[in-house]
Amino acid sequence: MYKYKLAHKFTLILSLLIILMLTTGMQKPNNNFNGNIFKNIYIEQINVGKLKVNEAKEIIEKKYSPKTIYIKYNDKTWTINPSDIDLDYNIDDAVKKAYSYTRSDSKFENIKRKCDLEINKPYNIDLLATYNEYKLSKIISTIQEQINKNVQQATIQISDSGQITTTPSKEGIEVDISSLKEQIYDMIKSKSLKDIQLPIKIIKPTITTEHVKSINSVLGQFSTSFNDHSARGSNIYVAGKSTSDILIMPSDLFSYNKATGARTWSNGYKTAKVIVGGRYINGEGGGVCQVSTTIYNAALISGLDIVEVHNHTYPSHYVAKGRDAAVSYGYIDLKFKNNFAHPIYIKNIVSNGAITSKIYGHSKDREKLYIKTQESRDKDNIIVKTYRVFLGEENNKIREELVSENKYKIKK
Structure with missing residues (x-):
């Protein structure tokens, strides 16, 4: 039984080869897209073989039409419509490519492709997602303007009389641009658009209220x-x-x-x-x-x-x-x-x-400390060593450090 099927398939392929070879030069490439797509051709793993162009387009659009992206943060929501960023999956081009795959200018290439398709070697076409990067960046900039808040460092001011005045610090907020764009890019590439929780960065002040207080x-x-x-x-x-x-x-x-x-x-x-x-x-x-x-x-x-x-x-x-x-x-x-x-x-x-x-x-x-100096003379110079002496709670010396060794000229 298996040998019979194999022989039958071989006969079909051979017959196809003979017909195609005999008709080589007698047909012109059909670019009016009125016929059917050849069998075993896929777009994004969806079989569009034996379908007309408009039928294939309808099936692909049902699953892969660009959708609106919703970006959410707390009670705010921003929408990015496909038209806002010129988002296009180029379905027309993919369907035409599927139709034209076995209708190229080379008859021998067409024969080879059809033979491969006949023996269950499927051909898959990926949708090419395109969008306008400038328009996307402009929308993200608008979101930034509404969300970003500068970090506020705490401040301190001390008057001549010793009165201390402070202002508190505040955390800053900014949109994580790289993370947001990466999520949008990945969604567009995978053709799976969904809601996004706006990624933000919390900017911590380097001078805090606790510092100045x-x-x-x-x-x-x-x-x-x-x-x-x-x-x-x-x-x-x-x-x-x-x-x-x-x-x-x-x-x-x-x-x-x-x-x-x-x-x-x-x-x-x-x-x-x-x-x-x-x-x-x-x-x-x-x-x-x-x-x-x-x-x-x-x-x-x-x-x-x-x-x-x-x-x-x-x-x-x-x-x-x-x-x-x-x-x-x-x-x-x-x-x-x-x-x-x-x-x-x-x-x-x-x-x-x-x-x-x-x-x-x-x-x-x-x-608790005091400063002491030791003075000596060296010819025309005065040598002064400056020490810092640290004291304990009972004014006992804990340690002593040499801060500087100074040499002064003697005025004549």
């Missing part, structure tokens, strides 16, 4: 005096303001030069005496080292991690030896790190010929 006391402060009615005094006001009201988060670094920027006329600085190469000359920004020194001592007393500090060529008149912090924009800087678990806040108060720098923070971070 933790600042409740002065960790350390230091003051120096100056001539209020001078160019140097004017520079101290400018530098004091630019390095004040700065919040430094845990593990972050404070850079004096970064806070002030270049000490130029355009930034409000005047010409005053500065030390260059061991000599006093007129230069822009004279006086800024007194501000850096004042801040340095407040940081030193607060127990902050001193990362970079330099002394002047000669001892300063406004602070003890070993306690100064020379700065020069682009060359040497004052840097310290917030080594506490809570943020700190720098507040400078410049008034009536005095500058006071206060470091605010959490009361639990306050250290």
Whole structure:
């Protein structure tokens, strides 16, 4: 029985080959789509063999007509109609391709294809989904405008009198564009359109309400005096303001030069005496080292991690030896790190010929310590070692650290 069926199928194929070969050159390709699609041809795994073009199109459209996409978030719903993004599965092209598969310009190719189809080698055509990317992006941008909310960092402001004012932080919301587009792309590609829950990202503030609320006391402060009615005094006001009201988060670094920027006329600085190469000359920004020194001592007393500090060529008149912090924009800087678990806040108060720098923070971070210096002489130099001594609850010394070793020239 099996041999009979095999022989019968072989006979049919042979007969088909003979007929097709005999008619080669006698027929022209039929492109009016009036006939039937050849057997064993599929579109998206749906058998459209032996059907007319309009019949095949009707069957495919019943399952694969583009549908509306609904994007939902809370009580909001956005609709994307197929026409909004020019979504098309190109069913007409697929059906015509199915019809024309055995009606190509090459008769021999047609014979080969028909033979394959006759012996149950089906041919499947995938629908090609196309859409307008620009129009889709424009719709998503509209959704973004309605949903996205900027993150709000908590803020803190401390007045000269020490009054603390804070504003709370708020989380930000933004549409996860990559995730949304990927879902839409996958749905279009798989031709399975369904509702989408709008993917969003919650943007956490880096400065939270808890951070600013933790600042409740002065960790350390230091003051120096100056001539209020001078160019140097004017520079101290400018530098004091630019390095004040700065919040430094845990593990972050404070850079004096970064806070002030270049000490130029355009930034409000005047010409005053500065030390260059061991000599006093007129230069822009004279006086800024007194501000850096004042801040340095407040940081030193607060127990902050001193990362970079330099002394002047000669001892300063406004602070003890070993306690100064020379700065020069682009060359040497004052840097310290917030080594506490809570943020700190720098507040400078410049008034009536005095500058006071206060470091605010959490009361639990306050250290009991004192600063000591050891002075010695080396030919024409004064050597000063600056130490920070930390104390326990009963004022017993816990540890001692060398902060800096300073070398000053002796004036002759």
